[in-house]
Amino acid sequence: MDQDKVLALFDRQMRYEAKPDEPGARVERVGDVVRQVAPADGWNGVLWSDLDEGRADAAIAEQVRFYAASGLEVEWKAYSHDRPADLPARLTAAGFVAEETETLLVAETAVLPVDAAPPDGIRLLPVTDEAHVRxxxxxxxxxxxxxxxxxxxxxxxxxAQDPQTVPAVVALHGDEPVSAARLELHPGTDFASLWGGGTVPAWRGRGIYRSLVAFRVRIAVARGFSYVQVDASSYSRPILERLGFVALGTTTPYVRQPSGQDAARNSSTLATKDSASSSQG
Incomplete structure (x- = not known):
């Protein structure tokens, strides 16, 4: 895989040309920044920026004013290759608080294993209705x-957007749900992405996570996507790299509360990555 080429493709398709991720949200391109504006229960934040030392502080201040005026929490999703090099320090100075740094992993679907079966006694259920969501x-x-x-x-x-889609998979032991993970397919791009993995403590370390990855990759392959992307925790990264994923950099969420104070975020971040708990499955 040509890592520089794929990273440039990811930046263009998934960040600069990003589409809203839910009804009622919109993506705006304002100067050197691409941001999403969503209802209060959705994701609000900066997806892409191309700044230099002379423009960065003004651009950051503009986003702070914009989201504060609406009383919205804002996340600036910063990547290790974003400019300027001191963007993280500038965000911190503007009242943003850094959360856990994750690794941007990408793999070609053609090289990923798709036949990892769940361990004995576990069955995988595609999520297709409200009962499955629960x-x-x-x-x-x-x-x-x-x-x-x-x-x-x-x-x-x-x-709601596509009733025929399979946005997630849940692993069951009998009727007990023990692990689950989400999939996003991004129409018009070459990328599918894996999110929101979680395994209950008693079932970690048994190979469930690998089977959930394979299940989701099979869907991505069937739908014609060339790449799968993950924002991986430090725990899931080794497993995913053994499966064929390659690190293209890191990404860190910088979050600013509406008040500008460093209030603790709620657990909504758990749905935005394949998390530490899931990696042990």
Missing amino acids: LVEEVHDRAFDGGRSSIGHQLRQQL
Whole structure:
């Protein structure tokens, strides 16, 4: 894989030319910044920027004013190759708080294994209706110490937009949901992406996560996507790299509360990556 070429393709298709990720949201290109504006329960933030030392502070201040005027929390999704090099320090100075740094992993679907079966006693259920969404929410409640994430909101939005899609998969032991993970297909791009993985503690380390990756990759292959992308935690990165994913850099969410104070975020971040708990599946 030509890493520089694929990173440039990712920047163009998934960031600069990004489409809204839910009904009611819009993507705006304002000067050197691409941002999403969504309802309060959606994702609001900066997807792409191309700044230099002379323009960065003014662009950051503009986004702070814009989102603060609407009373919205804003996330600036910064990548390690973004300019200027001191963008993280400038965001921090403007009241943004850094969250966990994740690794941008990409793999060609043609080289990924798609035949990893779940362990004995586990069956995989495609998520296609409200009852299945509630199973995924139950997994997240148990996997993340009772903190329900926004994954249910994301899944309901995906199903409402395309009732024929399979936006997630849940792993069951009998009737007990023990792991789940989400998939996004990005029409008009070469990329599918994996999000929101979670495995309940008692079921980690048994190979469930690898089977969930294979399940989602099979869908991406069937739909004609050339690449799969993951924002990986430090725990899931080694597993994904063994499967064929390549690190193209890192990404760090910088979050600013409406008040400008460093309030703690809720568990909605759990739905925005294949997380630490999922990686142990």
